[in-house]
Amino acid sequence: xxxxxxxxxxxxxxxxxxxxxxxFVIPRSVIDDEEIPRSVREASRLTxxxxxxxxxxxxxxxxxxxxxxIMEDDNNGYxxxxxxxxxxxxxxxxxxxxxx
Amino acid sequence: MNLTxxxxxxxxxxxxxxxxxxxxWDVCRNKLILQxxxxxxxxxxxxxxxxNMLQKKIDSILNKNIDKIQKLLKEKGFIIPSxxxxxxxxxxxxxxxxxxxxxxxxxxxxxxxxxxxxxxxxETEALRNAVDLEARELLRDIFDGDNNFYDEVIKLQTDxxxxxxxxxxxxx
Numbered sequence: 001x002x003x004x005x006x007x008x009x010x011x012x013x014x015x016x017x018x019x020x021x022x023x024f025v026i027p028r029s030v031i032d033d034e035e036i037p038r039s040v041r042e043a044s045r046l047t048x049x050x051x052x053x054x055x056x057x058x059x060x061x062x063x064x065x066x067x068x069x070i071m072e073d074d075n076n077g078y079x080x081x082x083x084x085x086x087x088x089x090x091x092x093x094x095x096x097x098x099x100x
Numbered sequence: 101m102n103l104t105x106x107x108x109x110x111x112x113x114x115x116x117x118x119x120x121x122x123x124x125w126d127v128c129r130n131k132l133i134l135q136x137x138x139x140x141x142x143x144x145x146x147x148x149x150x151x152n153m154l155q156k157k158i159d160s161i162l163n164k165n166i167d168k169i170q171k172l173l174k175e176k177g178f179i180i181p182s183x184x185x186x187x188x189x190x191x192x193x194x195x196x197x198x199x200x201x202x203x204x205x206x207x208x209x210x211x212x213x214x215x216x217x218x219x220x221x222x223e224t225e226a227l228r229n230a231v232d233l234e235a236r237e238l239l240r241d242i243f244d245g246d247n248n249f250y251d252e253v254i255k256l257q258t259d260x261x262x263x264x265x266x267x268x269x270x271x272x
Contacts, residue, residue, distance in 0.1 A: 017201065039133055046217065094129075
């Protein structure tokens with residue numbers, strides 16, 4: 001985007017967030033290990049939805065390549081989260097159904 | 101068969117269409133998952149308007165939306181997505197500390213807007229796939245509420261100049 005002259009969405013503070021060592025306290029009753037992968041999986045769904053919409057609407061080859069590659073990575077990540085949930089028995093998937 | 105009977109066959113009383121069931125399930129589960137995040141945001145927020153907005157949202161999700169979906173799914177004989185610990189989450193008074201450099205009011209508002217986008221996407225998909233009248237009415241009602249909330253979050257961002265919207269464009 002910068003190469004094409006557009007303003008880019010930026011986040012200057014991400015390194016500081018990672019490096020932050022001041023106290024960090026959230027009670028387990030508010031969020032625990034089982035709820036974290038659920039939330040990440042749910043957030044990944046949104047990411048994949050946005051990327052699918054972006055690639056559907058993009059017609060420039062460069063853009064399609066970039067988005068396609070990002071989407072592939074994120075979809076692989078999504079697979080891993082689902083696999084992880086199953087491995088730990090932390091599933092919250094819709095019920096299995098039979099034909100009426 | 102007249103149009104009314106399409107929506108009120110005998111089977112409707114005990115069953116839901118695949119699209120309606122999955123949609124209601126998906127919307128309910130999304131709201132349950134969001135509880136933790138909204139409570140973290142509410143506890144972390146400093147801005148009075150943001151804090152109140154989050155508290156109202158947490159209350160309305162639980163009291164209105166989740167209850168209604170669970171009731172409808174149960175009535176039709178389906179197991180429901182449930183989260184038995186939400187009351188504990190809300191009433192927890194133990195220490196809660198997150199540094200502002202990790203999550204501040206501006207970032208809470210941006211994340212809240214982004215999460216609401218996901219909710220609206222899931223709800224529009226559910227509404228698009230649902231054909232049972234009861235399910236459609238409930239989903240439309242929930243969507244209206246969340247879409248109004250989305251308006252409020254964008255207004256709060258604009259009022260506080262916490263803006264991360266895409267750039268303005270001109271025709272070539």
